[in-house]
Amino acid sequence: MKLKSLIITSALLLAACGYTQAQSTQVIAHRGFWKTDGSAQNSIAALVKADSINCYGSEFDVWLTADNQLVVNHDSTFKGVNMQKSTAQQCTAVILDNGEQLPTLRQYLEKAGQLKTRLILELKSHKTPERETRAVESIVKMVKDMGLENRTEYIAFSRHATKEFIRLTPKGTPVYYLEGDLSPKELKEWGCAGPDYHFSVFKRHPEWIKESHDLGMKVNAWTVNDAKDMKWLIDHGVDFITTNVPVELQEILQ
Numbered sequence: 580m581k582l583k584s585l586i587i588t589s590a591l592l593l594a595a596c597g598y599t600q601a602q603s604t605q606v607i608a609h610r611g612f613w614k615t616d617g618s619a620q621n622s623i624a625a626l627v628k629a630d631s632i633n634c635y636g637s638e639f640d641v642w643l644t645a646d647n648q649l650v651v652n653h654d655s656t657f658k659g660v661n662m663q664k665s666t667a668q669q670c671t672a673v674i675l676d677n678g679e680q681l682p683t684l685r686q687y688l689e690k691a692g693q694l695k696t697r698l699i700l701e702l703k704s705h706k707t708p709e710r711e712t713r714a715v716e717s718i719v720k721m722v723k724d725m726g727l728e729n730r731t732e733y734i735a736f737s738r739h740a741t742k743e744f745i746r747l748t749p750k751g752t753p754v755y756y757l758e759g760d761l762s763p764k765e766l767k768e769w770g771c772a773g774p775d776y777h778f779s780v781f782k783r784h785p786e787w788i789k790e791s792h793d794l795g796m797k798v799n800a801w802t803v804n805d806a807k808d809m810k811w812l813i814d815h816g817v818d819f820i821t822t823n824v825p826v827e828l829q830e831i832l833q
């Protein structure tokens with residue numbers, strides 16, 4: 580009898596652990612997993628490496644070039660090339676720090692198709708709302724054509740781009756807003772999946788985490804590289820942490 584109750588207690592404990600784990604904070608690699616050998620920010624290698632350490636998602640940045648192509652890069656001007664004013668050919672001639680050519684979005688998504696990590700696609704803020712609409716239309720179409728709709732989430736600082744992603748993606752596609760200046764209630768009214776804010780915003784407004792959850796939204800915080808901040812966010816129940824040091828975050832979560 581004693582053995583039986585021990586087995587039942589153990590099973591319950593295991594189930595409880597499983598539950599806690601399922602509820603726990605997920606790791607998103609910021610610009611991929613780039614702080615490691617052979618990698619570079621927003622490189623295809625960084626996407627592959629984020630996938631190889633089982634990150635929930637890998638974040639990357641997208642620009643629309645002067646000739647209406649999509650490329651993956653963070654800075655508006657990188658190694659002397661302005662992404663919005665240059666052609667795709669000029670942009671992709673840039674060599675990243677790991678020796679890769681700056682990737683097009685198509686090349687990036689082609690590789691993603693062989694992996695399992697979720698794609699956290701940030702559209703950078705462009706010169707005009709028209710350029711952003713054009714970029715969103717092209718991105719949404721490409722993601723659909725490549726069969727990645729169910730694995731892609733969208734983020735933007737631009738209010739216009741955020742609204743366009745909500746308008747043009749299938750219902751239920753996660754779209755998060757980055758700027759940090761809208762309350763959970765306002766984001767809900769827009770149809771956002773939730774706030775994806777700099778962690779300092781949540782330190783000023785810790786109540787926004789619970790408010791978001793109460794409204795059925797998720798909470799992401801960026802870019803969190805310090806263990807103390809990670810622990811604070813985990814304790815406050817954020818759903819996702821975007822970090823440059825995904826392995827360190829995974830260790831804290833274990």
Ligand code: MG
Nearest residue numbers: 638639640701
């Ligand atoms: Mg980004």
